[in-house]
Amino acid sequence: MTARGLIIAAPRSGSGKTTLTLGVVGALRRRGVKVRAVKSGPDYIDPAFHAAASGRPGLNLDSFAMPPELIDALAGEAAEDADLVIIEASMGLFDGVYGTPERTGAAADLAARLGLPVVLVLDISGHSQSAAAVVRGFATHDPAVRIAGVVLNKSASPRHRAQASEAIGALGIPLLGSLPREAAMTLPERHLGLVQAQEHPALAAHLASLADFAAQHVDLDALMAIGAPVAAGAAPAIAVPPPGQRIALAQDAAFSFTYEHMLAGWRRAGAEVVTFSPLADEAPPEDCDACWLPGGYPELHGARLASASRFRAGMVAFAQTRPVHGECGGYMVLGRTLEDVDHKTHEMLALLKHCTSFARRKLNLGYRQASLLADSPLGPAGTRLRGHEFHYATVTERGDDAPLVALADGQGNEMGHAGSRSGLVSGAFFHVIAME
Incomplete structure (x- = not known):
């Protein structure tokens, strides 16, 4: 039809x-x-x-x-x-x-x-x-x-x-x-x-x-x-290759920002997506070979995430041997601390060294062009991606992790390096939509 x-x-x-x-x-x-x-x-x-x-x-x-x-x-x-x-x-x-x-x-x-x-x-x-x-x-x-x-x-x-x-x-x-x-x-x-x-x-x-x-x-x-x-399309619809064969995807009220075309493309490429809930204190499944923390509203759930002991221990263990990537809210949770709107600071996963704050708000909004500075779940070094940023949270302490991407705005104006990577863990406020 x-x-x-x-x-x-x-x-x-x-x-x-x-x-x-x-x-x-x-x-x-x-x-x-x-x-x-x-x-x-x-x-x-x-x-x-x-x-x-x-x-x-x-x-x-x-x-x-x-x-x-x-x-x-x-x-x-x-x-x-x-x-x-x-x-x-x-x-x-x-x-x-x-x-x-x-x-x-x-x-x-x-x-x-x-x-x-x-x-x-x-x-x-x-x-x-x-x-x-x-x-x-x-x-x-x-x-x-x-x-x-x-x-x-x-x-x-x-x-x-x-x-x-x-x-x-x-x-x-x-x-x-x-x-x-x-x-x-x-x-x-x-x-x-x-x-x-x-x-x-x-x-x-x-x-x-x-x-x-x-x-x-x-x-x-x-x-x-x-x-x-509407004409039928001829090419396969895969925006970004899957980061693994079996992907653990955080999914609940704190981690809900995933694009359907991304998940469908991963499945079309032969990957399996297995969901888990950090807010329910669930760890990423052991039989997965990559973990993806999407964006969402972790700033509304800082205390619950900080006290989710099984989630925290499971993420630390997973990251020792398998790649983990966080987008926007997921990136915030991968850092050391998250300050919520009431200026309360919550301990996060500390898999990356940055600290973020929602209390010290600044709107970051717009299309982005990104080039990967190293291999990551988003692709090999040099991969060019397009996506966007939309967040009020700010990085209050950068830490000494290496940056993940060279970023430009929608018109190609350079914005410098952004995101973080350490070992098998990476993240950025940048939401990927597709490869160029």
């Missing part, structure tokens, strides 16, 4: 893309439609909500970090067992980084490469007929990107909705729905975005409400009809 696809985008963040996406996915699933929801750009949290709403694994497509052939392969695989692929954009439709054309990270790159139509979500709070000028600008900005429909958000009244919709209708672009202002439809947030799906106190009920909301206010038949075929 080859699905049809479309992109839900907006002029800016906070316009209602996630609310609309989750609602539409849930409403269509009720109808028996097989929907695969995808997030454009680097994001761990939204795909977990997508998975809960669709009943299918979340997925990311990223035009900056992923080679074009990988995007084609992943999009084709997403379409294999689906009727409709819905891609939710990040930020604004055309927002990305200056650099190589068609590899900016903007959802517009995906629309152009995959030939997918765009549904523009327009927050009309504070204006009405002027919304048509915004739509006109987006529709004519890039000839390779087709705005195929509009959904209004935060309409205050029938009159407000009519004023905006009549002006937009004159452009010849279909109005697919209008969402009234509804505070109950928003999802709770914390410092890195939405509260994780697994932590939402009433996720099933909230998703059901979003599905009701979309079914009532969106023309689902018209939305499905504008979808374009």
Whole structure:
């Protein structure tokens, strides 16, 4: 089966893309439609909500970090067992980084490469007929990107909705729905975005409400009809080779930031992924030959991690003979100490010598290009990778470990050496998405 696809985008963040996406996915699933929801750009949290709403694994497509052939392969695989692929954009439709054309990270790159139509979500709070000028600008900005429909958000009244919709209708672009202002439809947030799906106190009920909301206010038949075929990809979808044959993956509320395309690629390459929970005081399984500590929210669980004796002893023993790698939050736990938001210091694994603090916050956000300075679970020395950073934690003591990567930002500006490595242990705040 080859699905049809479309992109839900907006002029800016906070316009209602996630609310609309989750609602539409849930409403269509009720109808028996097989929907695969995808997030454009680097994001761990939204795909977990997508998975809960669709009943299918979340997925990311990223035009900056992923080679074009990988995007084609992943999009084709997403379409294999689906009727409709819905891609939710990040930020604004055309927002990305200056650099190589068609590899900016903007959802517009995906629309152009995959030939997918765009549904523009327009927050009309504070204006009405002027919304048509915004739509006109987006529709004519890039000839390779087709705005195929509009959904209004935060309409205050029938009159407000009519004023905006009549002006937009004159452009010849279909109005697919209008969402009234509804505070109950928003999802709770914390410092890195939405509260994780697994932590939402009433996720099933909230998703059901979003599905009701979309079914009532969106023309689902018209939305499905504008979808374009998603072509099957020819290349195998392996972003980064697996770090071992049998990989111990930390997975719980403290370690939840893993990309589905990475894990699927490891399995496709013949590796087995075995999960364990540090918060449940579990050690990495002895029969594994590599260990991966992903990012997440260890700063919220410092005391529990510090007192998890089986986890700590198991990690120390594992690292004597087998490679261990930590990304972002995992990197923080590999260090000596972690200072939480209340300025309480917790002893961590001390497999690397750095100390980190969430109390002394500084936002680090953006795409990254990395070159490995030595062999590691990420690949041999010299391997070039693309990914991102998104964290508030800071390194308060660097220690004397050797650095792991030479880092540059999304535009190629050098940022110096980063991360740490000692023996078989390595880590960095850098999240890898794919090899260049």
